[in-house]
Amino acid sequence: MFLTPIYPPLKGGAAVHFEQITSGLIERGVIERAVVLTCFVSLSRAVERNESKTIFRLLIPPQSMDGPFPRIRAGYNRLITLFAVVVFVLLTPVSIVHTQTKRYYEWGVYIAKELGSTVVIEGQDLGSASFAARGDFFVAISKNVADAAKHRTERIVQAPVGIDFDGFPDPDSECRPTEEDYILYVGDVARRKGVDALLDAHRSLESEERLVIVGEVVDADLLSSIEGAGGVKYDGAVPHDTVIHYMANAELTVLPSREEAIGRVPIESFSVRTPCVCPPDVPEYQEYVPHLVLSRVTAEDIRRKMDELLSTEHVELSYPVERHRVENTMQHYVSMYRTHIERQ
Structure with a gap:
């Protein structure tokens, strides 16, 4: 299960990154299916299914979080994430929760760990290291993100930004x-x-x-x-x-x-x-x-x-x-996921 604030058709680094990861892991046979919880997109379906992915576009977009009643908006995202994680971890074969570091994901990550899931946390910016919840792996996209995360308890994996040249x-x-x-x-x-x-x-x-x-x-x-x-x-x-x-x-x-x-x-x-x-x-x-x-x-x-x-x-x-070719980046994720699979 993947928690990301933006996902295609939206543009942006996080959208590109999580599309690469989900598609790359499926294409390499590492996972059979991906469940993606992301934000609502105008003119896109709230729930979209294909052969290998189910995408739930249910969250309030990041650019709308500063509108009226920001605490209520953040609370909505927090509760939807918590509910989705509980449902999918308990009732489906989801055994890995892979998350970006928006604060409203923290409750979902806490409960995923309590329910025995492996948690992968994506460190995509310098503020990622302050994400309160802890997982099993913390992925740092650069040296300074890895340095900022030295105090964390997870295994730090440094994986370069993947670019499809x-x-x-x-x-x-x-x-x-x-x-x-x-x-x-x-x-x-x-x-x-x-x-x-x-x-x-x-x-x-x-x-x-x-x-x-x-x-x-x-x-x-x-x-x-x-x-x-x-x-x-x-x-x-x-x-x-x-x-x-x-x-x-x-x-x-x-x-x-x-x-x-x-x-x-x-x-x-x-x-x-x-x-x-x-x-x-x-x-x-x-x-x-x-x-x-x-x-x-x-x-x-x-x-x-x-x-x-x-x-x-x-x-x-x-x-x-x-060094930033997608193939090189995906090697780190494939190795990390297979480490989890071997533990099962």
Whole structure:
């Protein structure tokens, strides 16, 4: 049983990640069937069944949790999760509960452990280590997540972010958001992602590249800042294949996050040979591409790094993207699940 706040057709790192895990484990014959509890999606069925998965879209979406009566909304998600876990663990062959670290999953994880299930906890961000419930395995997607989780009692498994490079489209030079040269930002339009500092940095940039922003708006006031900024184009959320084309045709991508476990954007950008300004405090980028890493998330540091890279004829891209192939990531999950199966 998989607990995830978002799942396809929704877009986002968690949706991609849990789709890879569920499909990958089924395709490799490790599990026979997956039950997924996730959030409601407009125009999608509340319950969807196929040969290998049953998807329950019953939870309130993350982006709606800050609406009126947030405690009631969180309580609803908590109770639905608890009920679903009890029913499926007691009445069906579910023996593994695999969860993301939203706080409203904690009751479900507690009861799953009490009922004898193996629990796998996904550490997808730096806050994951503070998830109160404990499981059997804690999966860390990066070194700094693993470091943050050292105090936990589970077995720590470090599994790199899986990316389906073989599924990327062939670069299309005609698929671009503007005819002009541009810098690309992909991600939530939010302060935690450093978008406010990026907008300030772009205003003082020495070169004339446009800034193209792709992603969902989280902090609504930033949208008015984007609309009022010269040389900035906001494209909203676009399909992933289009994002890859945009990356391949960009002069530069930028991910100036104030807090980041690792992020998919730099890895995908490197895979299509486009340099990316990387967030600070991510050990993997500091080790392999230190010349691309910000020292701080300030407008001046971002501007300086962008100007430096735009004026460099050949930027060295030595990051080992191959380690992130889905096949390599799935080896960790297959091994972990088979360890559970051998205990049965």
